[in-house]
Amino acid sequence: xxxxxxxxxxxxxxxLLCALCSMPSFAAxxxxxxxxxxxxxxxxxxxxxxxxxxxxxxxxxxRIAGKPADYLFNQLTAFRDGGRTFxxxxxxxxxxxxxxxxxxxxxxADLQPPYPNPDSNPLPQATLDYGKQIVMRGDAKRGIPACxxxxxxxxxxxxxxxxxxxxxxxxxxxxxxxxxxxxTRHALAPDCMHxxxxxxxxxxxxxxxxxxxxxxxxxxxxxxxxxxxxxxxxCGSQPE
Numbered sequence: 001x002x003x004x005x006x007x008x009x010x011x012x013x014x015x016l017l018c019a020l021c022s023m024p025s026f027a028a029x030x031x032x033x034x035x036x037x038x039x040x041x042x043x044x045x046x047x048x049x050x051x052x053x054x055x056x057x058x059x060x061x062x063r064i065a066g067k068p069a070d071y072l073f074n075q076l077t078a079f080r081d082g083g084r085t086f087x088x089x090x091x092x093x094x095x096x097x098x099x100x101x102x103x104x105x106x107x108x109a110d111l112q113p114p115y116p117n118p119d120s121n122p123l124p125q126a127t128l129d130y131g132k133q134i135v136m137r138g139d140a141k142r143g144i145p146a147c148x149x150x151x152x153x154x155x156x157x158x159x160x161x162x163x164x165x166x167x168x169x170x171x172x173x174x175x176x177x178x179x180x181x182x183x184t185r186h187a188l189a190p191d192c193m194h195x196x197x198x199x200x201x202x203x204x205x206x207x208x209x210x211x212x213x214x215x216x217x218x219x220x221x222x223x224x225x226x227x228x229x230x231x232x233x234x235c236g237s238q239p240e
Contacts, residue, residue, distance in 0.1 A: 038107055044092060045104065052113035055167065059175055060086075063167040065111040068223050070160035072105035073098075074188065074237050083186040084179075115167040115217035123210055131211030134204060138232075144199050145232035147208070150192075155215065157223040161237040164223060165212050173209035181205075188236030195233060 045064075050056055053065030064072060078084040080093040080101070093101070133139075135155070138146035148155060150162055157164040165173070179185035180197035187193060200208075231238060 038103070042104070042107060045108070048088075049108075050113070052111045053108045054113040055116065057116070057169070059169065059171050062169075062172050063116075064108050065113050066221055066223075067109060067163045068157055068159050068161055069102070069105040069109035071157070071163045071237065072108055073101055074161060076101045076105060078186065085184060112221060115221070118216055119170055119210070119213040121170075127207050128211050128214065130203075131207030131209070134208050135211060142199055144196060144204075147212075149232045150227075150235070150238070152224050152227060154218045154220065154224070155212070156218055156221055158227050158238075159223050159225050162223070162235075164221070166215050166218065166221070168213060170209040170213035173212055174205050177205045177209065190234045190236050192231070192233050192235035192237075 046053065048056065048061045049064050050061070053063065055061055055063035055065075075084065076093055076096075077098070079086060079089040080096065082090075134144065135147040136153075138144045138149065147165065150158070151165050152158050152162075155165045176185065177197050177200060180193045181200060183194060185194075230240065234240075
């Protein structure tokens with residue numbers, strides 16, 4: 001499983017601060033696009049997550065664009081209040097109030113930049129087939145619901161609080177499932193992802209993350225308004 005060390009977190013914070021200090025000023029350029037006041041304020045986010053929140057090619061800065069605003073707000077407050085632990089995020093958010101975090105969340109929820117190219121590292125087809133089975137049908141014998149039962153058949157998430165699963169690297173997805181499983185990442189109670197993740201073994205996580213990372217951009221990447229019926233289990237971030 002992917003583990004982040006204190007040293008790597010400090011190094012990332014250093015890179016973040018350097019990026020913020022070295023960002024060019026567009027005011028003097030006649031060719032630069034006109035930025036809104038919110039665009040300017042979001043440079044602390046876009047310097048790591050990409051100019052439109054599309055994510056970078058590493059495990060630390062995933063795609064955040066287009067995800068439901070309530071989901072993004074829940075993640076920001078989790079980083080701020082200790083439900084998720086990643087020092088650079090904690091430092092940036094430590095003193096930001098809820099109303100401003102809502103504005104940040106809506107800003108990125110409204111963006112839909114292009115998706116990255118799907119992962120293409122060679123893997124046995126049996127692994128990918130098994131990952132698809134878990135994602136789309138789950139494993140009833142072990143009490144594991146299908147990912148699609150909550151994240152939708154298009155896997156683009158649903159309003160107000162369930163994110164899409166596409167446009168992310170396999171290593172990031174696997175790392176997050178590992179933190180859910182270990183209990184180092186928390187969500188609003190009842191924490192449905194922890195309930196699911198503790199039932200997953202390493203084979204499950206590798207297969208699911210690898211299959212998801214290979215899926216192309218859907219024709220409509222927006223989260224669905226709401227899936228019909230109840231979720232397969234209670235979830236604090238998606239109240240009925």
